[in-house]
Amino acid sequence: MKIGITGGKGGTGKSTVATALAVELAKKNKILLLDLDVDCPNDHLILSIRRQKIRNIYQQIPKWDYKKCIKCDKCSQVCKFKAIVSIQGKYPIFIPEQCPGCNACSIVCPVGAINKEKKKIGTLYKGKNKNIDFISGELEPNQPVSEFIVGAVKKYIKSQEKKYDFILIDTAAGTHCDVIAALSDCDVVLAVTEPTPLGAHDLDLILQLTKILKLSTKIVLNKANIGDKNLIDKIVKKYRTEIIAKIPYKKSIIKAYSRGEPIKDKAIIKITDFIRFFQQEKK
Numbered sequence: 001m002k003i004g005i006t007g008g009k010g011g012t013g014k015s016t017v018a019t020a021l022a023v024e025l026a027k028k029n030k031i032l033l034l035d036l037d038v039d040c041p042n043d044h045l046i047l048s049i050r051r052q053k054i055r056n057i058y059q060q061i062p063k064w065d066y067k068k069c070i071k072c073d074k075c076s077q078v079c080k081f082k083a084i085v086s087i088q089g090k091y092p093i094f095i096p097e098q099c100p101g102c103n104a105c106s107i108v109c110p111v112g113a114i115n116k117e118k119k120k121i122g123t124l125y126k127g128k129n130k131n132i133d134f135i136s137g138e139l140e141p142n143q144p145v146s147e148f149i150v151g152a153v154k155k156y157i158k159s160q161e162k163k164y165d166f167i168l169i170d171t172a173a174g175t176h177c178d179v180i181a182a183l184s185d186c187d188v189v190l191a192v193t194e195p196t197p198l199g200a201h202d203l204d205l206i207l208q209l210t211k212i213l214k215l216s217t218k219i220v221l222n223k224a225n226i227g228d229k230n231l232i233d234k235i236v237k238k239y240r241t242e243i244i245a246k247i248p249y250k251k252s253i254i255k256a257y258s259r260g261e262p263i264k265d266k267a268i269i270k271i272t273d274f275i276r277f278f279q280q281e282k283k
C-alpha cells in the first residue's frame, strides 16, 4: 500500500509526519520510505540514515552541430522554455539550465543540426536505519526538472514494491509536476497542514489537486492547539474529508524536531490506526 504525505505549504511538518510514521509502522511491518522532496531531501537527517549513492540520474538535452545549421531560427521559435536565444544572422545560443529536454527543437530542425547528449540532473541514494529501507532522489542545483528525478526514483523501486507492506512517499510542498508525479499512484494521501491562513489556503490547493487526481485524502493537523482551527474545518467540510490526527505544539515535539529526531506522539499512533483500518477496508 502506498501512502503519500504531502501539504500545499512548506514547513507544515510533512517530513516530521513521514519519518515518525515510518518509525512507528516499521515496528511490525516492512517499510520503504521515499523522500521525493527532491529539491531539498532531509528525511535521512531526521532518521540518522547515512545515504549511499546508487547512481547518477541523466537527462537527454540537445547538442548543436553548427556545421549543419542554416540559422533558420525554427528551434528558438518552438522552444517554450526560453532555452534557445536567437540573434539574427547568428547561430542559436543554448541555455541548458532552462531546458527540460522536450526534444521539440530537434524535431523542427529542417537540416538535422540538433543531436542529443546526456546531462546529469540528479542523484539516486539509498539507506537503511530503524528497520526502514530508504530511497531518495536529489536534484542538481539550478535544474528545472524535479519531476524527472521523482520519475527516476519511482522507476527504480518499481520491481521492489511487492517486498513492502507500506511505501511512504514524502513529497515536496506545492502542487507542481513533481508533487503530481509523486502522488499519482498512491492509495491514500495524508495532507499535513497547520491552523493558519496560509495553511488553510495551501490545503485548499492540495485538496483541489488530489480531487482532480481522484486520490482519497485525509488531513493531519499539525500545531493543532495554536492558531484558528475553524479555518481548517471550513476546508475539510468543503472537500468532505476529515482530520484523522492532531499533533500538538508542545515542548517534547519541538525538542525532537530541533535535535533532528523523529517525533513520538499519540497522534502518530492514530495515523497508523487509520492506515491499518484503510488497508483492511481496501481488502
Ligand code: SF4
Binding pocket: 061, 062, 078, 079, 080, 081, 082, 083, 084, 098, 099, 100, 101, 102, 103, 104, 105, 106
Ligand atoms: S529540448 Fe525543448 S526545452 Fe530544450 S532547448 Fe529544445 S525545445 Fe527548448
Ligand code: SF4
Binding pocket: 064, 068, 069, 070, 071, 072, 073, 074, 075, 076, 092, 108, 109, 110, 111, 112, 113, 114
Ligand atoms: S532549427 Fe536547426 S537549422 Fe534552424 S537555427 Fe535551429 S539548429 Fe539551425
